[in-house]
Amino acid sequence: MQPPPRLIIATRNPHKTGEIRAMVGDRFEVLDATAFPEFPEIEETGTTFLENARLKAEGISRRVEGWVLSDDSGLQVDALGGAPGVWSSSYGGEEGNHAKNNARLLAEMAGKADRSARFRCTMVLARSGSERAAFSGTVEGRLVEALHGDGGFGYDPLFVPDGHEKTFAELGDEIKNSLSHRARALQQVVAFFDGMGIK
Numbered sequence: 225m226q227p228p229p230r231l232i233i234a235t236r237n238p239h240k241t242g243e244i245r246a247m248v249g250d251r252f253e254v255l256d257a258t259a260f261p262e263f264p265e266i267e268e269t270g271t272t273f274l275e276n277a278r279l280k281a282e283g284i285s286r287r288v289e290g291w292v293l294s295d296d297s298g299l300q301v302d303a304l305g306g307a308p309g310v311w312s313s314s315y316g317g318e319e320g321n322h323a324k325n326n327a328r329l330l331a332e333m334a335g336k337a338d339r340s341a342r343f344r345c346t347m348v349l350a351r352s353g354s355e356r357a358a359f360s361g362t363v364e365g366r367l368v369e370a371l372h373g374d375g376g377f378g379y380d381p382l383f384v385p386d387g388h389e390k391t392f393a394e395l396g397d398e399i400k401n402s403l404s405h406r407a408r409a410l411q412q413v414v415a416f417f418d419g420m421g422i423k
């Protein structure tokens with residue numbers, strides 16, 4: 225039997241890698257940038273999810289053989305004009321500090337009647353330093369007024385997806401991975417590989 229193809233995720237966020245690994249099962253051997261400590265940090269200088277996803281996928285794929293997949297994602301809140309958006313990771317003032325990000329979001333949303341929001345995920349597939357395809361997925365929902373649940377990561381304790389009454393952090397991995405922005409983008413990635421005959 226052939227070993228599964230290798231898919232390198234251009235991220236240092238272990239939660240993203242964990243979700244992607246759980247979603248693709250045995251289909252790919254999933255690694256991420258933490259397996260390559262010598263890789264430099266890719267600066268996310270873009271102003272859109274697509275630009276940043278491209279920077280990450282192309283930057284990493286210049287340094288490693290095989291398929292590289294990036295994930296640039298974030299939360300868009302209607303009452304905040306789409307913020308935190310591309311800046312979701314550092315909204316609270318410190319890169320990757322989820323507690324501070326959630327605290328700021330709760331403060332900005334205090335008293336707001338419109339709680340609608342969506343998660344967006346843009347993925348870029350690259351090889352040998354150049355983009356081969358891009359995909360995007362969203363999940364609509366609303367923000368609650370206090371943190372609920374301890375599953376998932378990031379803004380999950382504040383986000384209730386449409387069709388549910390609990391936050392992603394309460395619903396757990398299986399439900400989140402069946403309908404999340406990341407799941408919806410990743411389904412298209414898998415279909416792309418199917419179309420290329422890569423099994």
Ligand code: ITT
Nearest residue numbers: 235236237295296297298299312313377378379380
């Ligand atoms: P890499 O750039 O290394 O991939 P990162 O976490 O900095 O890791 P992004 O720049 O794409 O990645 O920022 C994504 C942020 O958006 C993340 O830190 C969370 O704050 C939020 N986010 C994205 N997907 C999420 C999810 O599924 N659940 C909760 N929050 C999420």
